[in-house]
Amino acid sequence: MPAIALAVGLYFAGGAWALYWGFFVSTTLLWHGTFTINSLTHVFGNKRYVTTDNSRNNLWLALITLGEGWHNNHHYYQRATNQGFFWWEIDVTFYVLKVLSWLGLVWDLHTPPPHVLAAHRVDAATVAPALAPSPAPLASASLPAPP
Numbered sequence: 001m002p003a004i005a006l007a008v009g010l011y012f013a014g015g016a017w018a019l020y021w022g023f024f025v026s027t028t029l030l031w032h033g034t035f036t037i038n039s040l041t042h043v044f045g046n047k048r049y050v051t052t053d054n055s056r057n058n059l060w061l062a063l064i065t066l067g068e069g070w071h072n073n074h075h076y077y078q079r080a081t082n083q084g085f086f087w088w089e090i091d092v093t094f095y096v097l098k099v100l101s102w103l104g105l106v107w108d109l110h111t112p113p114p115h116v117l118a119a120h121r122v123d124a125a126t127v128a129p130a131l132a133p134s135p136a137p138l139a140s141a142s143l144p145a146p147p
Contacts, residue, residue, distance in 0.1 A: 003027075033065045041071035048085075049076035050120045057089070067091030077116055081109040085117055 003023075010022040045056030055075040062069025062084065070083040070091065077085075084091030100106045 033068070037061060037065055037068045037071060041069060045069070045072070047072050047122045049073065050122055051075045059090075062090060067093040076120065077112045079110050080112045082111055085112055 007019060007023045011019040014022070041056050041058050041061055042054045043056070045058035045061070047056055049072055051072060053075055055072045057072045058069040060069065061071075067083050067090065068074075070085070070089050073080070073085050073089070074083045081097060082091050082094035083089075084094065094109075097106055097109060101109050
C-alpha cells in the first residue's frame with residue numbers, strides 16, 4: 001500500500017512527469033541494483049569471511065549501490081546495519097543512517113563487535129588449496145618399484 005500512496009502523491013504533486021521519474025524509473029533502478037548485487041557479488045570479488053555461500057565483497061559494486069557491494073560482510077553478520085565493516089569500505093547508506101541517528105530520526109544501529117570482525121576470517125593460505133583442483137591419481141602408483 002505505501003508504494004501506491006507514493007505513486008498517487010507523486011502524481012498529484014508533479015503530474016505524470018513526477019510519477020514517471022519519481023516512481024517508475026526509481027523503482028526500476030532500485031530493483032536492478034538489488035538484482036545486480038544478488039547476482040554479481042556471488043561471482044566477482046573477494047571473500048573476507050567464511051560463509052555457507054559464495055558471497056563476495058566488491059568495491060565497484062559497493063560504489064554504484066552506495067555500500068551494498070560488501071555482500072560477504074552482509075552474509076557473514078546480517079545483524080549489522082553497516083555493510084562496510086572497515087573504514088576503507090565505503091558505505092554511503094550507513095553514513096546517511098548514522099547522520100539520521102544523530103538527529104534522532106533512526107536508532108538502534110548495530111555494528112559488528114570486534115570479536116565478530118576478527119573471527120572466521122578467510123586466510124589466503126587455507127582458501128587457495130581449497131579452490132585448487134584435486135590432483136589426478138598417478139598412473140605410476142601401481143607400477144612396481146624399480147630394482
